[in-house]
Amino acid sequence: DAKTTQPPSMDCAEGRAANLPCNHSTISGNEYVYWYRQIHSQGPQYIIHGLKNNETNEMASLIITEDRKSSTLILPHATLRDTAVYYCIVTPPVAAGNKLTFGGGTRVLVKP
Amino acid sequence: DAGVTQSPTHLIKTRGQHVTLRCSPISGHKSVSWYQQVLGQGPQFIFQYYEKEERGRGNFPDRFSARQFPNYSSELNVNALLLGDSALYLCASSATGTSGSYNEQFFGPGTRLTVL
Numbered sequence: 001d002a003k004t005t006q007p008p009s010m011d012c013a014e015g016r017a018a019n020l021p022c023n024h025s026t027i028s029g030n031e032y033v034y035w036y037r038q039i040h041s042q043g044p045q046y047i048i049h050g051l052k053n054n055e056t057n058e059m060a061s062l063i064i065t066e067d068r069k070s071s072t073l074i075l076p077h078a079t080l081r082d083t084a085v086y087y088c089i090v091t092p093p094v095a096a097g098n099k100l101t102f103g104g105g106t107r108v109l110v111k112p
Numbered sequence: 113d114a115g116v117t118q119s120p121t122h123l124i125k126t127r128g129q130h131v132t133l134r135c136s137p138i139s140g141h142k143s144v145s146w147y148q149q150v151l152g153q154g155p156q157f158i159f160q161y162y163e164k165e166e167r168g169r170g171n172f173p174d175r176f177s178a179r180q181f182p183n184y185s186s187e188l189n190v191n192a193l194l195l196g197d198s199a200l201y202l203c204a205s206s207a208t209g210t211s212g213s214y215n216e217q218f219f220g221p222g223t224r225l226t227v228l
Contacts, residue, residue: 043116043202043219044155087154098145098206099168100217102154 004088009107012082018075020106022088025069030092033064034100035073037084044087044102047073078110114139116205116220124226125193133188133223137205143167144186145217146178147202155202161186162208190225198227 005023012018024033034049048055048062050071055062061074075082087105117136125131137144143162147155160168161180175191184205190197201224204217 041221043204043221044217045219046216085154098143098160098217099157099170100145100147100155100204101157102147105154 004090004103006086006088006103006106008104009109011109011111012075012078014080014110014112015077018078018082018108018110020073020075020086020088020108021070022073023070024088024090027068027090028092031090032092033062033068033071034089034091035060035062036087036089036100036102037082038087038105039081039084047086078108080110080112082108083110084108116203116218118201118203118220118223120223121221122224122226124228126228127193127195129193129227130189130191131193131225133190133201133203133225135186135188135203135205135220137184137186137203138218141205141207141218142184143206143208144180144184145204145206146186146188147204147219148172149200149202149222150196151199158188193227195227198225200224 032049032051035047036044038044048060050062064071085105085107087102089100119134145160146158149155157170158172159178164180178188180186200222202222203220206217
């Protein structure tokens, strides 16, 4: 699985958009970009995933650069409940045993 | 609908002991995966089971074993516990575990194991 690089931490103001970057310069053509988050003392929660095109759901938007070497997760209106560790994961759909390879993630603190 | 459930929520053991952790997947999900999360790090993949067969194994010693039952629930067993086994053990279920597709994994709240 391709390796990802994320900033270790970032702060965000409540009500503002939070833009979380992720570098995955060694991504292969068949690998997807997935985002999960882990709120304190809970299991990780799926947010969104994409291959080439930008994606949006009720939780967030995912912007993938044209060369697919980086992506940005956008939380459009951050709330205090969005405080969590956000993980960017790159993996092919034919991952052995549906394995997710988590890195260190970005610790996001949403401030009032 | 009930999500993924794990038991117990907390557990304290001493070095050398054995532990069994349990997981019940979401109804209808046939795949269960286990992860270990040491404090301050991301979860690390241990095992995946689908239809009672092991489909994937992470880089963990043979002291770690697991199985899946006909009702798709699963157990993770760890023998000869070490201090370094202290961690949050997460179980995740997904609809299928077959190659050629990715299925969203739904995680349980985890079992926090402390080894003294």
